[in-house]
Amino acid sequence: MRSYKAKAVTPIRLPDREGRIEALDAAGHNVFNLDSDAVYVDLLTDSGTGTMSDEQWAALMRGDEAYAGSSSFARLQSAVSDVMGFEHVIPTHQGRGAENVVYGSLLEEGDVVLNNTHFDTTRAHVANQGAEAVDCPVEGAWDREATGEFLGNFDVAQGREIADEVGAERIPVVVTTITNNSAAGQPVSLANIRETAELADELDAWFVVDACRFAENAHFVKEREPGQGDRALADIAREQLSYADAITMSGKKDALVNIGGFAAIRDDDLFERAKQRAILYEGFPTYGGLAGRDIEAMAVGLREAVDPPYVAERVEQVATLGELLQEAGIPIVTPTGGHAVYVDAGELLDHIPTERFPGQRLVCELYREGAVRGVELGSFAFPGADRPDYVRLAVPRRTYWREHLEHVAETAAAVREQREEYVGLEIVEEPPMKELRHFSARLEPVEE
Incomplete structure (x- = not known):
């Protein structure tokens, strides 16, 4: 049982598939460029996206x-x-x-x-x-x-x-x-x-x-x-x-x-x-x-x-998302951390080489399949760094319920079933400071 109850709600809707495809293309395959009302479950970040008391x-x-x-x-x-x-x-x-x-x-x-x-x-x-x-x-x-x-x-x-x-x-x-x-x-x-x-x-x-x-x-x-x-x-x-x-x-x-x-x-x-x-x-x-x-x-x-019930419930909700994703056959980092679940896109989409940004491809497909927005924290976000191609699904504080997490897991399962169909991406526009390119760069699928 949560130690709080809802006092205000915001309507959300799942855009139709055609609308999601058009939105992703218009965004240059970068979900930072999406309008928020085009997103159903927004796990881009836990920064400033939670619910105040x-x-x-x-x-x-x-x-x-x-x-x-x-x-x-x-x-x-x-x-x-x-x-x-x-x-x-x-x-x-x-x-x-x-x-x-x-x-x-x-x-x-x-x-x-x-x-x-x-x-x-x-x-x-x-x-x-x-x-x-x-x-x-x-x-x-x-x-x-x-x-x-x-x-x-x-x-x-x-x-x-x-x-x-x-x-x-x-x-x-x-x-x-x-x-x-x-x-x-x-x-x-x-x-x-x-x-x-x-x-x-x-x-x-x-x-x-x-x-x-x-x-x-x-x-x-x-x-x-x-x-x-x-x-x-x-x-x-x-x-x-x-x-x-x-x-x-x-x-x-x-x-x-x-x-x-x-x-x-x-x-x-x-x-x-x-x-x-x-x-x-x-x-x-x-x-x-x-x-x-x-x-x-x-x-x-x-x-x-620093109220113990709040923090325990916060961490527990992230762990629940991790468990649902594992049950769907999605490779994640365990044990889960306190604010997000990290998906190993390099393993899930192992046919896409690192230089073609498998993490960003996974981010795009999660949106295309279920209007779920996450963020790539691998070769696209950290150019030149020696790190895995992870996708972070950050859970806003006191915002979503189990049904939303189940939708995320179902979306990821659908992406997993179609993973062999996906191709890599290449950057076609990026800012001068590469450390910040993932916020605004535009990409296109690689035609091979």
Whole structure:
């Protein structure tokens, strides 16, 4: 039984097949270019697509829209302090705004940034500063058949090896992303966070945590890590972040809002530098590109995110989707993570070579067959990276019901039955920055 009930609903409809085919062709075989009303079950992302609570909607009415000194900011500051343990907070329009504020204040050309795995916008912000993003995933992180409770961990030994190769002076920042979105949403252990913080200290580097899914990660720590099972979820969530010098946060994930984010920083001098950059790119430091009402909702959402029934149900729903897909014969990464199921498109469509984007082909066919929208996180989204061709099906928070998940599994089963008919894709238009090409590039089927 869910610990909540529906209070408002939005009608959705399944477009007819002819309409889906026309929409996909018009979108250039890139589902980012689809109109939302052409989608039936939208699993493109869990970022800002979830359902807010009645307390959050009520908080909207308290929004203080003052340009400076907003009381809404004071409530966000209090929530960040209580839930996450940081006093210095800079609101931003969303997570990539927080990345701009933090990495723009820390990085210079020629620097190297270590991360368990960089996500797309993080990698792009590092590249934008002229720095190099280097991933340090543990062995098995991208192996669908690997076993392990915390396959999202940072490989600390690998980090030390890279530091020896390039020189510690070139590494001003070490990052851990929780959960590890690019590595199939796998969690990171509390012990590993401590070890990674120690590595950063050895290198005299700043330790930054991408905290977008900090509550979901805390749930896995409580469930899986020895010695953590009797602790309160909120205590684990806070300790995870206690080792960080700074965090970047997309409020559109574990702050349960449709827009917003923030950076939180311990060091006074870094806070001042980041605050000045925020004024340039985001807005005055007490509103940061957001309306006061959005800040109010985010303050409430942060506290709701560490409520144990909510997080348990959230993770359980993702696991249910994974079970339904497995029953349909779809190869997925197990165990499932906290926010999404990752399908191994390279195995499902093994007749399509990597350079012809089997993951993007699967994304297109899921839409064509059942108006289900997912996202490719393989060779198309991460050009040049050595990683599998995964398709992520991200589940929005408190939004869909089991019947929707069953439709996704039935759609995937239909695609599996026809898989030999599909051909690869080639890019016909793409933006100059390849790290972001999957957001807007256009593709066409390969005629062979």
